[in-house]
Amino acid sequence: MSDLLERLRDRGWRLTAQRRVVAEVLDGDHVHYTADEVHARAAERLPEIARATVYNTLSELVAIGEVLEVSTDGRAKRYDPNAHRTHQHLVCSRCGTIRDVRPAADPLSALPESERYGFAVSEASVIYRGLCPSCATA
């Protein structure tokens, strides 16, 4: 994650303790925390960190493309640090577990010109839903 911190410094970010712990929480594979979960985990290391700071930092990370926002259920947004390897999401309809997945074909290519209504389409995000192994057997 020091890669990320270095990239941030290169962008002129002031490197504060708060930003550091938020960046550290968002490290790993298949990480999809809500802002409140990020705040709770950050507060374990830096108890006085404010919710507003977590929201600010997450928004900045999203704005510069280091973190993705994922909205799987119309409730709290989730934050996905896996921003440099394009992928989609597979969500369990029962328990909400999320996995990063890579479809075989670019989803954009499935949308024919005749279905684009003159839009300059630049991105497709897919949510696959189904039962995860533990929910299927339970």
Add this chain to the structure above:
Amino acid sequence: MSDLLERLRDRGWRLTAQRRVVAEVLDGDHVHYTADEVHARAAERLPEIARATVYNTLSELVAIGEVLEVSTDGRAKRYDPNAHRTHQHLVCSRCGTIRDVRPAADPLSALPESERYGFAVSEASVIYRGLCPSCATA
């Protein structure tokens, strides 16, 4: 939309004035209102209708599969009466306009078995994003 009202009566729905106006508001193509928009439009015809009633009715329509919930921006959910013709959504990244679109291939088929992590995947929802014609020229 009397089709819908008939299907609802067949299911044993009590047909109230409130449910009727909500169903009438949700009529047409490329309709994707938020709950508040549905409430505002319903209130034009039935001024005393309560927000809670709109939420209740929308949830019921979703539960029985007559209306789809779409979450395009992590803000208010939108309600889509086009539930019997499977489709995906194309959203303008600037103004938020939504169109129903039909990809050439079933998006599910693009997810190889090796990327399913043992899930019983049953559904894929796709949001295509880009600039709509008016936002592209503005």
Add this chain to the structure above:
DNA sequence: GCCTACATTAGACTAAGTCCAAGTCAAGAT
């Protein structure tokens, strides 16, 4: 026309997120 189970209402409540004015501090300049 009555009855009653189901539907509606207003308003309090919750969850998720934004905004703001005041205080703090990282890092460049000295």
Add this chain to the structure above:
DNA sequence: ATCTTGACTTGGACTTAGTCTAATGTAGGC
């Protein structure tokens, strides 16, 4: 090493979207 300053953080009030509840109203079977 300290100063300075503009960027960052804070806590709390505020907003938006949605849920819940107890009291009231009413559709539709009789």
